[in-house]
C-alpha cells in the first residue's frame with residue numbers, strides 16, 4: 001500500500017501526495033472514519049489504496065500518529081512556525097509575534113522569525129527586537145521578494161520540514177510562499193522537476209487554489225523536500241489560551257530558563273518580587289526589555305482570565321433569590 005501525505009482536504013475528499021513518485025490522488029476516508037472515528041487532517045501521513053478503476057482516485061486506509069496538531073488552521077505534523085514580520089508596511093507587531101511564539105512552543109512547534117520586506121527601511125526598534133529573539137534562541141532570517149537577501153536563506157531553513165507561515169495580514173506571507181516554492185523548483189535537479197510536473201498535472205483534479213480558506217501544503221522541490229503552509233484568512237492563529245495558565249508562562253520563555261528556580265520566592269511571577277533572578281538578569285542587561293515587558297502583559301491577562309474563571313466556579317448558588325435571568329432548567 002503506498003504511503004503519502006494529505007496536502008489538502010475539501011468536503012471530505014483528501015488530496016494525498018504519494019511519497020514515492022509525487023503523484024496526487026483524490027481520496028475518500030469513509031472507511032477509516034467509520035472504523036476509528038478519526039477525521040483526517042491536512043498534514044497527516046497516511047497509507048492509501050489506489051483505485052484500480054478510476055485513475056487519480058483512491059482511499060485513505062490508515063493515519064500515522066500525529067507529531068503535532070493545530071486546530072486553526074486545522075493541520076497536523078507541523079515542525080516549524082515561520083513568524084513573518086515586515087520591517088515596515090505594516091509596522092511590526094511584536095506582541096502578536098510573541099503570542100505566536102507561545103502558541104508554537106505550547107504545541108511543540110519550533111518558532112522561526114522572518115524579518116521580511118528587508119528591502120524597505122526598518123521601523124524603529126527592529127534591530128533591538130531581533131537581538132531579543134536571537135538571545136531567546138530563535139533563528140531569525142531576513143527575506144525580501146527582491147534585493148540582496150531574497151528568499152535563499154529562508155529556503156534552507158524550511159527545507160525538509162513542514163512549516164506554517166503566520167503573521168499579520170500584509171507582511172508578505174503569500175508572496176513569500178510562492179517565491180520559496182519557485183526558488184525550490186529552480187534549484188531542483190532534473191529528476192525532481194519531472195516529479196513536480198507529475199504533481200502539477202494530478203493537482204488539477206483538485207478544486208480552487210489560493211482563493212479559499214482551505215489549508216494546503218505546498219511542496220518544496222529539491223533534495224531536502226519539505227512543505228510550506230500559508231494561513232490565508234487566519235490573520236492570527238488561534239492562540240490556545242486555556243491550554244496553559246499564568247503559572248506555566250515563564251516556561252515558554254527559553255531565555256528565562258537559566259534563572260528559573262533561582263528566585264527568592266517559589267511561584268515568583270518575575271514581575272515585581274524582591275530577589276527575583278529574572279529581574280536581576282533584566283537589570284544587568286542579560287534579558288531583552290521588550291520581551292520581558294510583553295511577558296508581563298501576558299501574565300497579567302492570563303491571571304485575570306484565570307481569576308474570572310475561578311470566581312465563576314465559586315459563585316454561591318444556594319440561599320439567594322432565584323435569578324430572573326437564569327433560564328437554565
Ligand SMILES: Nc1nc2c(ncn2[C@@H]2O[C@H](COP(=O)(O)OP(=O)(O)O)[C@@H](O)[C@H]2O)c(=O)[nH]1
Nearest residue numbers: 117144145146168169170171172173174175176
Ligand atoms: N517592498 C516589499 N513588498 C513586499 C514584499 N513581499 C510582499 N510585498 C508586498 O506586500 C503586499 C502584501 O503581500 P502578501 O503576500 O499578500 O501578504 P500576506 O497578507 O501576508 O499574504 C503586496 O502588495 C506585496 O507585493 C517584499 O519583500 N518587499
Ligand SMILES: [Mg+2]
Nearest residue numbers: 173174175232
Ligand atoms: Mg496572504
Ligand SMILES: [Zn+2]
Nearest residue numbers: 263268270276
Ligand atoms: Zn522571579
